[in-house]
Amino acid sequence: MITSVLVPVDGSRYSEKALRYAVELVKSIGARELIVLHVIDSSLPYFERLKKELEREAEDILNEACSICRSLGVTCKKEFRIGIPFIEIMKVAKEMGVDLVVIAQRSRSFKHHPHFIGSTAERVAIYSSVNVLLVKT
Numbered sequence: 001m002i003t004s005v006l007v008p009v010d011g012s013r014y015s016e017k018a019l020r021y022a023v024e025l026v027k028s029i030g031a032r033e034l035i036v037l038h039v040i041d042s043s044l045p046y047f048e049r050l051k052k053e054l055e056r057e058a059e060d061i062l063n064e065a066c067s068i069c070r071s072l073g074v075t076c077k078k079e080f081r082i083g084i085p086f087i088e089i090m091k092v093a094k095e096m097g098v099d100l101v102v103i104a105q106r107s108r109s110f111k112h113h114p115h116f117i118g119s120t121a122e123r124v125a126i127y128s129s130v131n132v133l134l135v136k137t
Contacts, residue, residue, distance in 0.1 A: 016065075
């Protein structure tokens with residue numbers, strides 16, 4: 001039984017589509033918890049110089065995601081991490097005991113290759129210890 005769902009969000013239309021899918025799934029199966037997660041990629045060039053700006057952006061992304069959830073009738077819990085995205089997604093899934101990760105097939109950094117799966121989604125799908133649902137984008 002699925003009681004807890006994790007949705008990584010990056011502020012893209014792709015992750016919004018996955019989030020909306022997850023909200024409808026949570027409503028239809030009666031899951032008790034929806035967690036939205038944003039990960040700042042610590043391997044980005046100039047990460048240290050941009051850290052404060054990236055943290056503000058992360059807060060905005062998470063607030064917007066929860067606003068979407070509320071508008072669709074579901075409450076959510078916000079999580080924020082800094083690290084390598086696929087690793088942090090899997091850590092949060094394990095730490096929080098989620099039953100399912102709902103992730104967009106692509107991320108905002110992968111918008112120019114519509115026929116492929118993004119590396120973060122691929123790695124989560126392959127290496128995650130919990131079930132993963134890829135949302136086509």
